[in-house]
Amino acid sequence: MKQSDKITEPPPRRRYKMRLAYDGADFCGWQFQPNGVSIQMTLQEALNVLLQDDVRVRGAGRTDTGVHALEQVAHFTASTDIDISKLLRSLNGVLPRTIRVLEISVAEEGFHAQYSAIGKIYHYHITFGLTQSPFHRWTRWHVKYKVDVERLRQAAEYFVGTHDFSSFANQQNSGSAGRNPVRTIRRLDVVEEDGGLRLEFEGNGFLYKMVRNIVGTLLEVATRKRPIDDIARLLEAKNRRLAGQVAPAHGLTLVKVLYDEDEK
Amino acid sequence: MKQSDKITEPPPRRRYKMRLAYDGADFCGWQFQPNGVSIQMTLQEALNVLLQDDVRVRGAGRTDTGVHALEQVAHFTASTDIDISKLLRSLNGVLPRTIRVLEISVAEEGFHAQYSAIGKIYHYHITFGLTQSPFHRWTRWHVKYKVDVERLRQAAEYFVGTHDFSSFANQQNSGSAGRNPVRTIRRLDVVEEDGGLRLEFEGNGFLYKMVRNIVGTLLEVATRKRPIDDIARLLEAKNRRLAGQVAPAHGLTLVKVLYDEDEK
Numbered sequence: 075m076k077q078s079d080k081i082t083e084p085p086p087r088r089r090y091k092m093r094l095a096y097d098g099a100d101f102c103g104w105q106f107q108p109n110g111v112s113i114q115m116t117l118q119e120a121l122n123v124l125l126q127d128d129v130r131v132r133g134a135g136r137t138d139t140g141v142h143a144l145e146q147v148a149h150f151t152a153s154t155d156i157d158i159s160k161l162l163r164s165l166n167g168v169l170p171r172t173i174r175v176l177e178i179s180v181a182e183e184g185f186h187a188q189y190s191a192i193g194k195i196y197h198y199h200i201t202f203g204l205t206q207s208p209f210h211r212w213t214r215w216h217v218k219y220k221v222d223v224e225r226l227r228q229a230a231e232y233f234v235g236t237h238d239f240s241s242f243a244n245q246q247n248s249g250s251a252g253r254n255p256v257r258t259i260r261r262l263d264v265v266e267e268d269g270g271l272r273l274e275f276e277g278n279g280f281l282y283k284m285v286r287n288i289v290g291t292l293l294e295v296a297t298r299k300r301p302i303d304d305i306a307r308l309l310e311a312k313n314r315r316l317a318g319q320v321a322p323a324h325g326l327t328l329v330k331v332l333y334d335e336d337e338k
Numbered sequence: 339m340k341q342s343d344k345i346t347e348p349p350p351r352r353r354y355k356m357r358l359a360y361d362g363a364d365f366c367g368w369q370f371q372p373n374g375v376s377i378q379m380t381l382q383e384a385l386n387v388l389l390q391d392d393v394r395v396r397g398a399g400r401t402d403t404g405v406h407a408l409e410q411v412a413h414f415t416a417s418t419d420i421d422i423s424k425l426l427r428s429l430n431g432v433l434p435r436t437i438r439v440l441e442i443s444v445a446e447e448g449f450h451a452q453y454s455a456i457g458k459i460y461h462y463h464i465t466f467g468l469t470q471s472p473f474h475r476w477t478r479w480h481v482k483y484k485v486d487v488e489r490l491r492q493a494a495e496y497f498v499g500t501h502d503f504s505s506f507a508n509q510q511n512s513g514s515a516g517r518n519p520v521r522t523i524r525r526l527d528v529v530e531e532d533g534g535l536r537l538e539f540e541g542n543g544f545l546y547k548m549v550r551n552i553v554g555t556l557l558e559v560a561t562r563k564r565p566i567d568d569i570a571r572l573l574e575a576k577n578r579r580l581a582g583q584v585a586p587a588h589g590l591t592l593v594k595v596l597y598d599e600d601e602k
Contacts, residue, residue, distance in 0.1 A: 095471055095472055095473075096472055097472040097473060097475075142473070144471070145472075162468070162469075163468065166468075166469055171472060171475045171476075172472045173472065174469045174470065174471065174472050175469070176469055193408065204426070204427065204430075205426075205438045205439070205440055206359040206438065207359055207408070207428055207438065208359055208360055208435060208436050208438050209359075209361060209406070209408075209477065211361075211435045211436075213473065
């Protein structure tokens, strides 16, 4: 055997894109936290066991404790020649049933889960009435008081467009103090679904707790605690203290992260 | 104060009908079991705490460990003047979130949750493909192998009608040995739903594990393990050992119990 036969090329270093779904009920959210089990870390640890590597998983955005995802996107960069359909099966074998990797693909040149994203779709689910189906207890906000859906619909229209959403953004623990608070909500549809509502948000991006603060404020309008045109005043005021209470996390689901490639 | 002022009529003894929903994942089924938490007992104990009584809750039928209900019906007989809308709220306050009482009403004369029932609707949910949404993990059977839905549909037609279902009935622990095994399936619809199927069964009654045994056998036809017309042979044979494997409990949901009053 010649010496040269032992020299092998290392596998190419590539970026991989993952689409994944998770039930947020059991996690402290997407992002690593010192005192909790995060989705990001659970995924990263499973990947590193399988790849025998030390990769870092980057998500398109954070989701809070209890918030779900039908389709979150994340990337990692690794030097491996593992078959990706095999990796997909192994990952789902190792991960808890609350996290499912739906697809792994080699990312396009320059792809970044967060910076390449051009928008996101979130759905917020509400059940009205005295009782709530046990099957919705972890995914829909149960609102027992009387709600005027027509008022909610009218108030929702004020949010569509490009606004400074400071009144609807909480400060994050780190790094968001000086962040640009202007975002564009392209669509906020109020859809009736069995015994409740689904609020569909599509925007170029969302500030910390923005969707839940909007939903909480909309419910205050819908229960006549606030006038409908209060929304215009709140957007103008740029003061979180004036807006309504934050809606609970478990009603919120990240439905899709949008990229330019989706348009093609 | 006269002696007679202290004499009060006891509240009338009446039968009450309850509609309820439950997530079966946490229970050992409807029926009391010595080593588990049953839905019946959980409900009965909550009722007796609130009514300060010793009533017995009777269900329209048993559901197995892990089987769900969107609408189970039960009755109890009590001598009480408690307001029933108040009782409904208190019950749901005391019960775990996995059981919800949807309605309590005074039953019609002679009503019996089990004997007055003229039929039941069950749905069995299946997800196909490599991965299953984490939100379906407790309510749909995840079938990873390749399935021919057209074959399944053709085989399903054999079950519709009045048959001796002995080949599809397990023996219950007690009391079902000499039971009449003839049942009528009025409808067995195969409906496609996001990434899978919903098998809708409507019949005048179902034997122990009958729905799950039918589903398990249908899947064996759909994967070409059995010929389509095997179903006719199995119905004829009246032998449980010849039919297919039982499908898992968590895919099954009792959707509705039918009474004559529903027709009016």
